[in-house]
Amino acid sequence: MRTVEHGGDRYLLVKQSGESSLVYDPETGEERYLxxxxxxxxxxxxxxLAAEAVPEASRRILTAVHSEQALGLLVELDERGPMSVREVLGAYDLCESDLHGLFGELRAAGLVTEADVAGERGYRLTDLAREGLAELR
Structure with a gap:
């Protein structure tokens, strides 16, 4: 399958004949001849292109989160709000290096950001992460 463009829109090429082609729009599910x-x-x-049928916020979570621990951390930050690093270390079975690795990956993906939590270094969800979790739920 190939990707084609028509008038600024991108489609998946389903079938091509002499004068026209059947294209598929993954966002709408529509097929038409052009x-x-x-x-x-x-x-x-x-x-x-097919993946673009999934909303951007959900795609970001799906591509950035590679373990249930990372997903659980996002869910906990969504439920509990910003948490300090000390609080996360005390509440969950993670060593400090694993936790910093998780937060580093989630920060790079734009899903969490640093936050001051009661005078301590912590993290909170970004709006993109909150939106993505809401879509996935």
């Missing part, structure tokens, strides 16, 4: 001369092959990954 003239071949109006299509441009983009070279974009068709699987990445």
């Amino acid at each position: 003239p071949n001369e109006e299509l441009t092959v983009t070279g974009d990954s068709p699987l990445e």
Whole structure:
């Protein structure tokens, strides 16, 4: 399958004939025929385009979170609000290096940000993470 563009929109090419092609819009699920001369092959990954059917916030969580511990940490921050590093270490079965690794990955993905929690260093969810969790729930 290839990715094509028509008028600024990207589609998955399903079938091509002499004068027109059947294209699929992964965001809407619609299929339609478009003239071949109006299509441009983009070279974009068709699987990445297909993934765009999932809302951006949910996609970010799905691609950034590689363990149930990381997902659980996001859920806990969503439920409990910002937490200090000391509080997280005391409440959950994580060593300090594992916790800092998790927070580093989640920060790089734009899902958590540093926060001052009662005068201590801590973390809180970003709006993107909160939106993504709401979509997944």
